[in-house]
Amino acid sequence: GEEEEEEAAERVKEKRKSKKWWWRLRSFFRAAKKQSPESSSGQGEEEQQQDEGEKRKVAWAGRSSDDYIFSRYTVGDQLGKGGFGVVYEGTRLEDNLKVALKYVTKTEHMECIFIQIALTILANKGHRVPEIIRLLDWTDHPDHFVMVLECPSPCENLVEFIRRHRGSVDEETTRQIMWQAAHASHMCCLRRVYNRDVKLENLLINRETSEVKLIDFGCGDILGNSPYKSYHGTAVYSPPEYYSRGEYDGWPTTVWSLGIVMFTLLCGHFPSDYDLFLLQHKQWSKPGLSKECCDLLGVLLHVKPIRRLGLE
Structure with missing residues (x-):
């Protein structure tokens, strides 16, 4: 019918607009690389x-x-x-x-x-x-x-947030922050944007509303299907497969970075090699944290990317 034809035409129109946007972006990158x-x-x-x-x-x-x-x-x-x-x-x-x-x-x-x-x-x-x-x-x-x-106001990054909360935050507060950080990271990846520097400093939180924003795409790249051979983010958030294999993929590496953020919020320090060993073997725990929380950290920070929880 006429309605179906109109809907089909609209879908084709949207597809063409999306394609044009993508080619404009590629042209933008090419122009950037040529200019010095x-x-x-x-x-x-x-x-x-x-x-x-x-x-x-x-x-x-x-x-x-x-x-x-x-x-x-x-x-x-x-x-x-x-x-x-x-x-x-x-x-x-x-x-x-x-x-x-x-x-x-x-x-x-x-x-x-x-x-x-x-x-x-x-x-x-x-x-x-x-x-x-x-x-x-x-x-x-x-x-x-x-x-x-x-510029959310009043806001601070999560490093300042942890410091103001005397070194770490409770499980419920962490849950609220991590849901927002994970949602932002997931939407970026769905839009083929790889932030590559998801970290405490690049997550802003509104002190009054607890709303979180992911910032700074300066280390980022277009998210592709091929592994990356070099790491441009912050070293302490880099995934173990980069050091063991010399390459990594965007989706599981984003999950790893989120795991580092979550661990640091809860514990007030980055995970040690021993912490990661215990997490991998489901033996890590911390007084005051639920078993579900510890299990979640274990599947976010598994050293094998294929065993990590999917970002979606």
Whole structure:
């Protein structure tokens, strides 16, 4: 009938849109890899980024009103800084939404910034997943990028959260956090985005609502079917198969990272080799934790990826 024909036509239309999006993303990656701007000389990279970040903050106030980013956002205090840039708190003028403005100086390693932008967009492609950080805006300037991200307020990362809870958190709190972290990670993988750096520092929690967000796709990649040969995340979260076989797959490695997060939330420290040995043989326990909780850790942190619990 006519209704069936309309539905079929709509499905074809959606499929074509999805295909076009994927090819645009691939083109984006290719452009990123080809581009290699000249790097500055003189100061060390980290010192230069810090100095440039402070200069930029002062200069922002004097920007002309026609500048795309700086006519739409106010800039506040510095929230943090790392190897690739400086992050400031900000407010979107049109609705007073709290945001984070990440200023990144262009270097010869700027390919990862293109990748971070593209993967953050792709991870949010489709219906809204509140547990995944959203990229709200970004601009490409001759010497730097500006990324505008969601900024849950008041929030802290899970390292700060554990510290505020005197070193570890209870099983019920951990359950609530891990459900959200697992959901975010699962949705990323379904959208062919491999974060590759799921860790305490990259999980933000709202201190008032306990809502969790997965952030930072700077170490990420497109999730493929072939094993990865190099590890770009944080070493303490890397899976054992990477060291034993020299390769690993995205899905079971994400499960392993989530297991490390869960163990650290409950125990206040990373698992030792002996802890992992006991977990593998279902002999690990901790006073105050249920048998179900200990069993779950055992199937998240099994040294054989094929024996780990599936992410779904």
